[in-house]
Amino acid sequence: MSVRVGVVVFPGSNCDKDTAWALERAGAEPVELWHESADLQDVAAIVLPGGFAYGDYLRAGAIARFSPVMRAVAGYAANAGLVLGICNGFQVLAEAGLLPGALLRNRSLRFVCRDVAIRAGPTDTPFSHLVPDGRVLRMPVAHGEGCYYADAATLDALERDGRVLFTYVDDAGQPAGILDRANPNGSVRAIAGVINAAGNVAGLMPHPERAADVLLGSDDGMLVLRSLVESAGARAGTIPSGAAG
């Protein structure tokens, strides 16, 4: 029996099918979780996919936060359930207060859609334990509001506690400055993804599910998704079956 991983579907989600497909390749049984339902269907992990939930009206993620499914997800996270937000999913988690910081409009004011290079900070998390230390991952970003912001004290705490899950890096493998092309949105301290203090909720702007096969240009995203599925399987007491990629 493969591990069941939920994929939340909001009105305006547009990466839910891709995410489900990639999770299946990672050995999971994807389960769609409709935004109007608070029934999480006993999944062993939850992914909030990319898109434009509720049209991104007001602020990206602001309205999604109040949906029935998100109230359930907040409870799930509080009970140590694994939650990963990708792109718009990251914005939703930040708006919901489940992750620190906020995602501002890109410094360039442009929607940015291209491959970026990121490096994992901690590789002992449920979302990154299969990522080799120091390995630079290539995967696409596609967003208009991905400029990570938090106040200095929060940023210092994130760095000190090893909670900067992914950092945008330049060709030399160094964190990219806010005006560097390798930092696609101008994020402070080149932050591409963070993890919460309890270590069970994470978000990142790049799309691992769009880097799920070498035919797509990279399968580096599978390292993240397989980490999640394997962690979920360990928690659910089941072993992911047929892991590919």
Added chain:
Amino acid sequence: MNAEVIATRFRFAVNVLPKEGILDPQGRAVEQSLPHLGLAGIGEVRVGRRVELAVDAPDALAARVVVEALSRELLCNPLIEQYAIESLGAISAARTETGG
């Protein structure tokens, strides 16, 4: 039968702006376009949003409490934005409704 309805409809605007010191690329883009219009001497441009709404409440104070809560919870992300509530007046005092 006639019933006296006590609630009054209070109108508000909530003006939301990026907090001081927070990156405001929209404001900067507007500012940078001004020289192209031949305009000089304009600065500190910031772009935010204005939300207008009406609240039925027994009095102005109760109405404002609702708008404050709504502003903090939804209209504004206090991490990156600030808001100011503007009163736009009340539409009607107690009115008589005919029902039955």
